Amino acid sequence: MNQEQPVALVTGAGRGIGKAVALAFAEAGYTVAVNYGRSAEAAAEVVGAIVAGGGVARAFGADVADPAQVDSLFTEVLAWSGQRLDVLVNNAGITRDGLALRLTNEAWDEVIDTNLKGAFLCARSAVKPMMKRRSGCILNMSSVVGLDGQAGQANYAASKAGLVGLTMALAKELGSRNIRVNAIAPGFIVSDMTEALDQAVRDALLQRLPLSRFGDPAEVADLCVFLATRAPYVTGQVIRVDGGLHL
Amino acid sequence: MSETGTVSGQELFERIRAIVVEKLGVTADVVTLEASFQEDLGADSLDTVELVMAVEEAFDLQIPDEAAEGLTTVAAVVSYVEANKA
Numbered sequence: 001m002n003q004e005q006p007v008a009l010v011t012g013a014g015r016g017i018g019k020a021v022a023l024a025f026a027e028a029g030y031t032v033a034v035n036y037g038r039s040a041e042a043a044a045e046v047v048g049a050i051v052a053g054g055g056v057a058r059a060f061g062a063d064v065a066d067p068a069q070v071d072s073l074f075t076e077v078l079a080w081s082g083q084r085l086d087v088l089v090n091n092a093g094i095t096r097d098g099l100a101l102r103l104t105n106e107a108w109d110e111v112i113d114t115n116l117k118g119a120f121l122c123a124r125s126a127v128k129p130m131m132k133r134r135s136g137c138i139l140n141m142s143s144v145v146g147l148d149g150q151a152g153q154a155n156y157a158a159s160k161a162g163l164v165g166l167t168m169a170l171a172k173e174l175g176s177r178n179i180r181v182n183a184i185a186p187g188f189i190v191s192d193m194t195e196a197l198d199q200a201v202r203d204a205l206l207q208r209l210p211l212s213r214f215g216d217p218a219e220v221a222d223l224c225v226f227l228a229t230r231a232p233y234v235t236g237q238v239i240r241v242d243g244g245l246h247l
Numbered sequence: 248m249s250e251t252g253t254v255s256g257q258e259l260f261e262r263i264r265a266i267v268v269e270k271l272g273v274t275a276d277v278v279t280l281e282a283s284f285q286e287d288l289g290a291d292s293l294d295t296v297e298l299v300m301a302v303e304e305a306f307d308l309q310i311p312d313e314a315a316e317g318l319t320t321v322a323a324v325v326s327y328v329e330a331n332k333a
Contacts, residue, residue: 131297176293
């Protein structure tokens with residue numbers, strides 16, 4: 001492998017925002033490790049698209065909530081990349097929505113384990129090769145829901161708020177090693193989920209958005225690439241990509 | 248503290264000194280047995296973690312956190328590795 005080329009690992013990169021992030025880093029000249037939990041076919045398609053465009057990518061299956069699988073993931077990715085990792089994007093996430101009164105212990109644990117613990121496990125493993133190179137960028141995919149809350153998503157909101165705290169702590173711990181850590185908080189981004197909303201709900205949401213439209217996954221991905229490549233003095237930030245939803 | 252005047256003890260010290268020099272960016276002459284990583288060699292807490300990880304890698308050891316906390320001087324690391332290496 002050409003070690004001159006920077007390397008990015010994107011978790012949960014088979015679909016949605018993660019897929020757009022993987023494609024954007026490939027476009028920016030990165031070698032991309034495309035992690036997936038269950039979406040093996042989708043991840044293979046992402047890799048296929050990158051390779052067809054002249055890029056370098058490979059799919060790596062691993063459930064980020066499982067410490068043993070995260071260990072194997074990093075062993076495999078680093079062996080493949082020549083022990084180099086420039087960017088980690090902690091994007092893998094799930095929802096198990098329900099009003100807090102009815103939220104099961106399992107629904108709480110599953111969401112926290114994947115969205116928050118998974119990000120910590122991956123960051124812990126990523127820091128080793130980054131410290132050796134005295135350079136690195138970790139991006140945590142939070143959510144506006146982690147900043148503002150959302151009825152029916154206590155578990156998801158808590159996990160996404162947890163990512164903000166993780167981001168700040170890591171940014172402080174690792175700054176002296178030139179490892180920057182930032183969080184991104186997308187709002188309503190076009191996805192299977194927003195497509196499934198009925199028209200009345202869509203209209204109501206769009207009325208609240210100053211930009212009057214849902215975001216495109218590529219618009220989140222472009223910010224990720226910017227933070228990794230053009231923002232060497234930015235660390236410990238949470239950046240909303242929400243079309244002005246919070247205004 | 249362990250005996251480091253023996254050939255193997257001296258070799259061990261030299262290997263550990265090389266790791267310390269590389270990790271902390273100091274010159275070999277200041278890495279004496281008595282030197283404290285934080286007080287004498289300018290290491291911060293992250294440096295000492297890196298140092299412990301490098302020693303683990305070099306000697307194929309797993310150093311538990313409780314033991315790692317006590318490894319504040321070059322001599323402590325030499326003794327620990329001598330007592331625990333395979």
